[in-house]
Amino acid sequence: MARVLVVGSFNVDHVWRVASLPAPGATLSGNYASGPGGKGFNQAVAARRAGADTRFACALGEDVGAQLARTLCAADGIDLHAAVVADPTGTAGIYVDAQGRNCIVIGAGANAALAPEHVAGALGDAAAADLVLAQLESPLDAVARALDAARAAGATAMLNPAPANVAIDETMLVRADILTPNETEFAALVGRHVGERIDADAVASLDQPRLHALCRELLPHGSVIVTLGASGCFVSHAESMPRGDSAPCYRVSAEPAQAIDTTGAGDAFNGALAASLVQHPDRAFVEHVRFASRYAARSTEQAGAALAMPYLSTQEMAGQGDA
Numbered sequence: 425m426a427r428v429l430v431v432g433s434f435n436v437d438h439v440w441r442v443a444s445l446p447a448p449g450a451t452l453s454g455n456y457a458s459g460p461g462g463k464g465f466n467q468a469v470a471a472r473r474a475g476a477d478t479r480f481a482c483a484l485g486e487d488v489g490a491q492l493a494r495t496l497c498a499a500d501g502i503d504l505h506a507a508v509v510a511d512p513t514g515t516a517g518i519y520v521d522a523q524g525r526n527c528i529v530i531g532a533g534a535n536a537a538l539a540p541e542h543v544a545g546a547l548g549d550a551a552a553a554d555l556v557l558a559q560l561e562s563p564l565d566a567v568a569r570a571l572d573a574a575r576a577a578g579a580t581a582m583l584n585p586a587p588a589n590v591a592i593d594e595t596m597l598v599r600a601d602i603l604t605p606n607e608t609e610f611a612a613l614v615g616r617h618v619g620e621r622i623d624a625d626a627v628a629s630l631d632q633p634r635l636h637a638l639c640r641e642l643l644p645h646g647s648v649i650v651t652l653g654a655s656g657c658f659v660s661h662a663e664s665m666p667r668g669d670s671a672p673c674y675r676v677s678a679e680p681a682q683a684i685d686t687t688g689a690g691d692a693f694n695g696a697l698a699a700s701l702v703q704h705p706d707r708a709f710v711e712h713v714r715f716a717s718r719y720a721a722r723s724t725e726q727a728g729a730a731l732a733m734p735y736l737s738t739q740e741m742a743g744q745g746d747a
Contacts (some may be wrong), residue, residue: 432464433561461729470695481546489513505546540569560590571599628655636673667709679721688729693720
């Protein structure tokens with residue numbers, strides 16, 4: 425049975441590598457490739473390739489994209505639980521520049537038809553899962569069902585509040601035990617739920633007490649990990665639940681990488697964090713964060729999203745790093 429249960433999206437990615445990201449009205453030349461993606465699928469692949477037994481719940485069409493999802497899940501040993509709907513399988517258009525930066529346009533397709541009832545079916549044996557991971561590329565009622573089922577079964581409910589343009593209310597936040605925004609998503613959450621305007625580019629430069637205070641306002645009962653790209657990440661715990669750490673908040677430095685494509689790096693972090701948490705529950709939380717950071721760094725050294733997730737175990741990924 426699955427130990428990590430990922431509920432989320434599957435997309436067929438259409439990727440153009442260009443010298444610079446397109447501006448309005450521009451026509452550019454680039455190199456094209458197509459492959460699998462979607463935040464849910466990316467995270468499921470990362471969790472599986474990082475060593476965890478993984479189930480993936482999603483919605484697919486009846487098309488070539490759906491066949492691709494089934495083939496890839498079978499190849500990686502992911503337990504696919506797919507609702508088949510009339511809409512086409514989701515798609516994404518991705519542009520990646522010479523520095524590895526990207527911009528993305530998503531066509532939700534079947535992903536928008538994922539129903540709470542299907543999620544409930546996928547989570548029918550959630551008592552055997554240690555962690556349920558969801559994002560915001562699926563309908564919010566399905567995401568809510570996933571997080572509720574996790575907590576009801578005694579599993580950890582982990583929410584990656586991405587993409588940043590999807591607004592969620594406090595009732596969604598309180599469902600999460602662990603929240604994993606990047607700096608853009610964190611700034612959006614703070615603006616909506618704390619009422620303070622913060623520029624996403626300034627999040628990494630906020631001092632530790634200020635970041636910790638904002639995290640505690642967002643999720644008083646749980647842990648918040650803010651991923652900050654080249655600035656590493658910031659971890660904030662509820663005082664009553666430090667998850668084995670010696671401090672309630674701290675920073676973890678970014679891992680060095682020869683990055684060529686940052687598409688899916690956040691998904692790599694989330695999937696690897698979930699995998700590490702379920703495989704080594706007795707380790708301090710900082711060790712899980714270090715592992716996820718190393719895994720995400722390695723994912724940027726290959727082009728693509730899901731297919732760039734490295735086949736590495738937690739033992740192979742053991743390395744250096746200080747909180």
